[in-house]
Amino acid sequence: MPGQEPVADPDLVARLRAAGCVFAEEEAELILSTARTPGEVAIMAERRISGQPLEHVLGWAEFCGLRLVVEPGVFVPRPRTAFLIGQAVALARALPGTPVVLDLCCGTGAMGAALAAGVERPVELHAADLDPAAVRCARRNLPGAHVHEGDLYEPLPAALRGRVDLLIASPPYVPSDSVGLLPPEARLYEPLTALDGGGDGLDVVRRVIAGAPGWLAPGGHLLVETSERQAAATALAAERAGLTARVTGSDDLDATAVIATAPHH
Missing domain, CATH: 3.40.50.150 (Vaccinia Virus protein VP39)
Incomplete structure (x- = not known):
């Protein structure tokens, strides 16, 4: 339908879901929108599937409407x-x-x-x-x-x-x-x-x-x-x-x- 967001890569969604990611569609879209190349998509997907926090994989976290840099190994800000x-x-x-x-x-x-x-x-x-x-x-x-x-x-x-x-x-x-x-x-x-x-x-x-x-x-x-x-x-x-x-x-x-x-x- 006109104006709809493109659907995330079904293969990526399936792999994330199989790895236990409850919000697989949203995570796939975030990975696809953050990665600059197909190679980066593949690397980020593997890191997430291996269990790394999504924010460490993306390199950022959203908190109170802000997008903040989050490096691997650093505490991820919590919504609460x-x-x-x-x-x-x-x-x-x-x-x-x-x-x-x-x-x-x-x-x-x-x-x-x-x-x-x-x-x-x-x-x-x-x-x-x-x-x-x-x-x-x-x-x-x-x-x-x-x-x-x-x-x-x-x-x-x-x-x-x-x-x-x-x-x-x-x-x-x-x-x-x-x-x-x-x-x-x-x-x-x-x-x-x-x-x-x-x-x-x-x-x-x-x-x-x-x-x-x-x-x-x-x-x-x-x-x-x-x-x-x-x-x-x-x-x-x-x-x-x-x-x-x-x-x-x-x-x-x-x-x-x-x-x-x-x-x-």
Whole structure:
């Protein structure tokens, strides 16, 4: 029919479906539209059929309407994180002047990029990650931002202390014993440091929270992604750090976040 999209290669669709790809038609179309030559189609198809995440195969992921660079071996941004970004955008829009934003455990920089796009006015954006490959991606996805490589707050400039209006973080929060239960795409192809949160899953989350008061501006907000099961312990850690915490979430996105606010003083 006129105006219809061309149907994806039936052979490619069949091969992807046989490999267990639930959305074989959509994946075939994405591979065909991303590859520049038939040879690239063949290579990308083989990589996907072998079990590599689609985003690593394509070299990009869509997140909050943005197309972001994702290199092999880097954590793939999750759709559920859009919930935290929505909360952060609402808070940022209510701020006067230029919001100062810190994306900690930034991975590809997806959260920082989506927040900056959602605010629709200039932001001073800083991002940090321990993984050199993630930092490389973040520098491509966050032109004009300050992207730092190192462990949590350690690589940040001292001049940022006490100035951060919004600190967004999606640290690893999978308990060590549960990492083996993750889908193979995550378990085999994403960095363990982006997944494994230690015994109860909150080792890195607690470190993020403990360090936050030193970097937040008066009345600044920390938004941490967590799971529903871990939300109470995450909020308690924030309260113990001197922040006021509330738990919020979305059933539709299966998303939970703790929003913790520094005192106005």
